[in-house]
Amino acid sequence: MGNFTLAKQDFLLFGPAILLLAVLCYWPLAWVALQALTVKGELSFTTIATVATGQIFWVSTLNTIYLTTSVVLITALVGYPLAYLVSQASPLWSYTLKFLILFPFWTSTLVRTYAWVVILQRDGLLVNAMRMVVPDMTPVSFLNTRAASTIGMVHIMLPFFVFPLLASMESIKRDYLRAAESLGAKPIIAFWTVFFPLSLPGLLSSVIMVLMLSIGFYIIPIVLGGGKGAVISMVIEKSLSLYPDWAVASSMGLLLLLMSAVALTILNALANKAQSIWR
Amino acid sequence: MKQKHDPSVLDIDRISVTYGSLDVLKDVSLAAKPGEFISLLGPSGSGKTTVLMSIAGFTKPSTGTIAVDGVAVNGMPPHRRRMGMVFQSYALFPHMSVARNIGYPMRIRREAAQTIDRKVAELLKLVHLDKYGDRMPAQLSGGQQQRVAIARALASDPTILLMDEPLSALDKKLREEMLIEIRRIHDEFGVTTIYVTHDQREALTISDRVAVMSGGRIVQIGSPQEIYDRPNGRFVADFIGEAAFLPAQVRNSAAFMENGTSLDVRGGLQDGQYLMVVRPERLSVVADRTDLSPGAVLLAGRLQRVFFQGETVFGTVLFEGQEVLFRCLNQSKVVAALPPVDGEILLALQAADITLVPKG
Ligand SMILES: Nc1ncnc2c1ncn2[C@@H]1O[C@H](COP(=O)(O)OP(=O)(O)OP(=O)(O)O)[C@@H](O)[C@H]1O
Numbered sequence: 134m135g136n137f138t139l140a141k142q143d144f145l146l147f148g149p150a151i152l153l154l155a156v157l158c159y160w161p162l163a164w165v166a167l168q169a170l171t172v173k174g175e176l177s178f179t180t181i182a183t184v185a186t187g188q189i190f191w192v193s194t195l196n197t198i199y200l201t202t203s204v205v206l207i208t209a210l211v212g213y214p215l216a217y218l219v220s221q222a223s224p225l226w227s228y229t230l231k232f233l234i235l236f237p238f239w240t241s242t243l244v245r246t247y248a249w250v251v252i253l254q255r256d257g258l259l260v261n262a263m264r265m266v267v268p269d270m271t272p273v274s275f276l277n278t279r280a281a282s283t284i285g286m287v288h289i290m291l292p293f294f295v296f297p298l299l300a301s302m303e304s305i306k307r308d309y310l311r312a313a314e315s316l317g318a319k320p321i322i323a324f325w326t327v328f329f330p331l332s333l334p335g336l337l338s339s340v341i342m343v344l345m346l347s348i349g350f351y352i353i354p355i356v357l358g359g360g361k362g363a364v365i366s367m368v369i370e371k372s373l374s375l376y377p378d379w380a381v382a383s384s385m386g387l388l389l390l391l392m393s394a395v396a397l398t399i400l401n402a403l404a405n406k407a408q409s410i411w412r
Numbered sequence: 413m414k415q416k417h418d419p420s421v422l423d424i425d426r427i428s429v430t431y432g433s434l435d436v437l438k439d440v441s442l443a444a445k446p447g448e449f450i451s452l453l454g455p456s457g458s459g460k461t462t463v464l465m466s467i468a469g470f471t472k473p474s475t476g477t478i479a480v481d482g483v484a485v486n487g488m489p490p491h492r493r494r495m496g497m498v499f500q501s502y503a504l505f506p507h508m509s510v511a512r513n514i515g516y517p518m519r520i521r522r523e524a525a526q527t528i529d530r531k532v533a534e535l536l537k538l539v540h541l542d543k544y545g546d547r548m549p550a551q552l553s554g555g556q557q558q559r560v561a562i563a564r565a566l567a568s569d570p571t572i573l574l575m576d577e578p579l580s581a582l583d584k585k586l587r588e589e590m591l592i593e594i595r596r597i598h599d600e601f602g603v604t605t606i607y608v609t610h611d612q613r614e615a616l617t618i619s620d621r622v623a624v625m626s627g628g629r630i631v632q633i634g635s636p637q638e639i640y641d642r643p644n645g646r647f648v649a650d651f652i653g654e655a656a657f658l659p660a661q662v663r664n665s666a667a668f669m670e671n672g673t674s675l676d677v678r679g680g681l682q683d684g685q686y687l688m689v690v691r692p693e694r695l696s697v698v699a700d701r702t703d704l705s706p707g708a709v710l711l712a713g714r715l716q717r718v719f720f721q722g723e724t725v726f727g728t729v730l731f732e733g734q735e736v737l738f739r740c741l742n743q744s745k746v747v748a749a750l751p752p753v754d755g756e757i758l759l760a761l762q763a764a765d766i767t768l769v770p771k772g
């Protein structure tokens with residue numbers, strides 16, 4: 134980016150945002166780091182080392198990675214075609230579909246999560262629906278499974294995935310696809326050689342969005358997943374009620390942050406690699 | 413070869429396109445001979461792009477047929493039509509280098525890598541961009557992008573090259589250079605070309621034939637000279653070049669101006685109301701009423717304004733309540749002979765330059 138100078142009045146513009154971030158994000162983060170990395174006021178890595186080598190931490194980390202990965206993958210598999218459909222639809226259809234995708238946003242996550250409980254529980258809507266096909270099915274509950282967590286989270290994440298991607302898909306000029314076809318590419322080839330690579334930056338932001346939201350998600354894994362496959366956010370919550378201070382929870386929080394950073398770096402590298410294929 | 417029976421590469425036969433209740437094309441017919449350069453010229457919204465899109469297969473005409481090399485292509489999808497299309501926006505793939513863009517159609521056809529490299533190099537040379545293969549489209553100027561778009565369209569080895577206002581995004585000077593460039597590339601490649609423009613100078617300069625469009629129809633088609641010298645109606649005469657229209661009529665096969673001056677018009681015209689097309693450069697200033705060649709028409713009017721335009725002098729004259737324009741070369745002798753403003757001026761129109769078009 135070019136260099137630019139700031140005038141005093143510029144601070145009036147972004148000052149409030151910086152202040153908000155400082156109070157609500159940087160300061161608590163610094164506080165968390167302080168809790169995790171000090172013992173009685175001295176710098177110490179013992180807490181974080183103990184946490185990082187503990188079995189509970191690793192199991193919950195693996196659970197988190199598993200859940201997050203499946204949520205991101207399934208959301209992408211459902212969301213990409215959906216976004217594509219919306220981006221190619223006529224204005225009226227596009228508007229209608231966007232409205233339908235956004236519609237669930239109007240109810241809270243908690244309410245939607247409990248809606249899934251109603252669907253998935255023993256004698257719930259899903260079982261009753263299945264009984265129409267298999268009448269003598271024993272009543273089972275789909276609650277408290279990894280699958281339940283995954284389904285619930287995909288449902289919540291879908292709009293977060295679709296909209297950033299859609300924004301980038303809508304900026305891909307239709308003439309690009311027409312040009313490809315006039316140059317002899319079948320529509321499917323035109324899609325993979327032109328549309329898909331051009332949608333990659335949007336795909337990346339959508340994946341990052343869903344990844345970041347999923348990695349620390351709490352409500353759904355606890356309500357729909359129950360005890361199964363405890364994720365890191367659940368362990369953090371538990372350690373807060375278990376230990377007298379915040380040191381353990383803070384250590385886990387920091388490690389979670391680190392994991393996110395690693396995931397981001399890998400994603401970015403992958404996306405760059407993928408882009409350069411076409412050059 | 414079947415071309416012997418049917419010398420048209422492209423044969424559009426009475427196609428119509430409608431969007432809802434809007435008739436965008438009405439009975440458009442157009443045939444192109446091999447290697448011909450045809451321009452579609454017309455004002456905005458006259459349906460030029462729609463004709464091109466129909467040829468390329470992106471728009472489906474509701475009636476009529478389009479044949480390429482004698483074979484109807486109506487139901488054929490765009491990717492099988494072999495139409496090299498140059499878009500107004502160029503539509504270069506932004507994620508591919510210049511060389512990749514040009515090589516795209518050949519990669520799609522799975523040609524050997526060496527063949528592709530060789531052909532890309534040839535095409536880059538053809539459009540004078542030898543050293544730009546590794547650049548990304550965003551790093552090129554408008555004119556360079558335009559040439560890449562042409563090279564890419566040619567790389568698909570098209571039966572017909574379609575260009576939609578390829579120069580409209582360029583500045584005037586570059587436009588004129590590129591125009592000559594496009595014609596050079598066309599002549600070198602010999603590919604039949606349909607060129608869309610709303611700029612009459614472009615169309616007249618570059619084309620073998622010009623099809624003038626208005627309101628979804630082709631109003632007249634002919635060589636640039638025909639279109640300019642023998643417009644078939646007021647629309648074409650007005651749209652192409654400058655012209656004043658003086659009322660005239662034909663009675664018993666003899667033509668007269670409103671003031672009774674008889675007009676020496678060959679070719680039988682039906683009786684009726686006409687307009688005489690008077691182009692500024694066809695008028696010459698004469699000193700004397702007797703100084704007329706046979707058959708020439710004299711327009712005696714009042715000089716209103718004179719504009720010096722460098723190599724030409726341009727003037728407006730009030731003739732029988734109507735404004736008539738004339739243009740002459742900026743030669744001292746001619747300019748010195750001009751009367752003062754508001755003075756009487758005598759303009760002569762040679763017999764060969766008298767053109768009548770039906771009124772209305
Ligand atoms: N997809 C469409 N739906 C409805 N109307 C359309 C569509 N495409 C074109 N039209 C209409 O068809 C008419 C002709 O359009 P077209 O783009 O062929 O004109 P054009 O001669 O290329 O004009 P321009 O010089 O502005 O590019 C216009 O009135 C336009 O509004």
Ligand SMILES: [Mg+2]
Nearest residue numbers: 460461462576
């Ligand atoms: Mg157009």
